[in-house]
Amino acid sequence: MYMIERQQQILQFVRQHKVVKLVTLTKEFNVSMETIRRDVQQLMQDKKIEKFYGGVKYIEPVEGLIDQRLHTQITEKIAIAKACASLVQDGECIFIDSGTTTYQMTPFLKEKEKLTVVTNSLPVAFDLIGSTIEVILIGGKVRHSEKSVTSNEFLFRFEHLNINKAFICASGVSIEKGISDFSLEEAITRKQIISISQTVYVATDSSKFNKDVAIQVCPVKDIDGIITDDALPKTTIQHFADNGIPIKVVNADED
Template identity: 35%
Template sequence: MFAEERQQKILDMLNSESSIKVMDIAVLLNVSESTIRRDLQELEEKKLLMRTHGGAVGINNRTSFEPSFTDKQDERIDQKHSIAEVASEMIEDGDTIILDSGTTTLEIAKRINGRDITVITNSIDIAAELSEKEGIEIIVTGGSLRLNTRAMVGHLTESVIKNFRVDKAFIGANGVSIEDGITTPNFIEAQTKKSMINYASKVIIVADSSKFNNVSFSVICPVKAVSMIITSKDIDEEVIKQYAEIGVDIITA
């Protein structure tokens, strides 16, 4: 089968399904997974689909696509470690902070080394991680648990957050765009993140460079509402300049 024919079959699959997996395509077309990955890369370069961890989604589905917590855990892991190192160094003794649920913020939790720190989180994973550390008071928000992202969200979560004022909030995002703001696929989760931002003196977005110029379905806040963005060092210098012009610092890790 020629590459063009194979790629057309991939696009046909995306027309009938919201997402596809490399493994499934390889079995169906009887080729290697590496061949399918090359096909997906070429199709993405032609702007015919968007690659995801282990597969792809159609262009029409990309704003609503939401990778699971498990899918994201191993994705760009070195960048997440570096971002978490920089973020954790910003946490000082005596700080009160919010740690949003997510794989990058979980890495921050693993690296917190300080005394008399209060952490508010809507993440069961972060709460479990911090429970092993001394000198940290943990406040778990409660709320409805979203199985896909392992985040507690909703009115109960927001009502707890409203009772506090914190020094810093570390927030994850699926999309970062000057025009469209900080975005995430799920509306309810976006509202919970918005509540976290509203009650923090300093708002720090933690997102690797792949999130820039991506736009998801639900807006969390405009870019100008955040204090800074910590991202991976492979981000384009021109992007850093564009954000600096609107008063948003980008810290590379």
Template identity: 30%
Template sequence: MLTQQRKHLLLDTLRREGRIVAADLSATLGLSEDTIRRDLRALAAQGLLQRVHGGALPASPAVANFAARSQLQMPGKQAIAAAAAAMVQPGQVMFIDGGTTCQQLALRLPPTLQATVVTHSPTIALALVEHPRIEVQLLGGRLFKHSVVAVGAATVEAIGRVRADLYFMGVTGISARVGLSTGDMEEAHVKRALMAQSAETWVLASAEKLHAASPYVIAPCSEATGLVVEPGTTDQAVAALTALGLALVRG
């Protein structure tokens, strides 16, 4: 089998089954695991999949820059945002992550809501400028332009001085096997710090992020409180995640 034929077969398997197990595919195709791993490395370098121990998972399309992500699954993100906004109680302190779904959440917080939003995202802060009753605390640090968020030691230190009731987390990958992941190491550090300082962590999980993986793991899925998913998400689609104890809220 030619190299290009093998790669097409690998991608077809990934689309059909949602993952690649190198040992199983080796036995099925009569190819060495070394050959399959070499092909997986090449496909990962092209951004077509994410290698994990023993095989591969789909690469999340949510690692694109902020402008490109703004065009992904907008109706689904809006439904998730509305459901998340309805979870907030008066007087609560919440962390809101950066990202396009979190931006939609900020825009949907009720005008009568009195609460405090702590964020490392200038985009989230700007979305709340006209909100009459929400106090906004903007955390500083080095601006990571790709995601329009502050990162670095100064950001993590500032997070450590806050105790939040809720953290609405944005990720680029959610996998029962790999965990919650993102495309940048410093962002992963910041998200871990936000989780550690929050009583509850709710992951905003649009469809393209489910069962996908990105290079940098934030935490095991079981460390989050739950997922907020799109209205049409089936129980089967999230069964592996709810089996870990995650609560589920549909948009």
């Protein structure tokens, strides 16, 4: 197993268990204490975990500015976005969410014909200006930190839209609590989009799984599938499949 792959799996193990002893990690991953200490040191430098005497604990992320997250796990996000775009057919009306993963869809859509994109993402709208794609920007309040527009029913009537496919982002994904986000306003917009869309996909990297953040967007039964990267453990994939939620895993190393 490559070092980066092992560190990702260690991070997912610590995130799942919250607090873990170092000796437990050596047994779980069948490596020496010296190797675990090196891996832990790297994860600490990345501010993913915090060390205490004899063990480590997971650091729960807080919502950050979109510009700060745009270049994190970029390879995985591009691979997920490309897979999402491959699901889009000519002539469809789709929704693209305001997250950093769905933002990466825009280059893969520009050759589509007679496509309409509904979005609350200002960067998505700006990227599609000058293309042949029809762009509908939802009305509401501009959220500066995310460069997004959060809906206001007085200004924008969602029931007039006929969305074939919606591509939604998430800050947390779990069977128990469903899809969750840090922002109430973003959650409300996503709820409205999900309620009127024929098919709903969640596009999110593997780090968001088995965690719940502040606001529930919807239970997992309300979505039709999840697209994520191949760092997600097979046990998690099977757990979601057993609950009727198919997960499409993409290889971030492939072109």
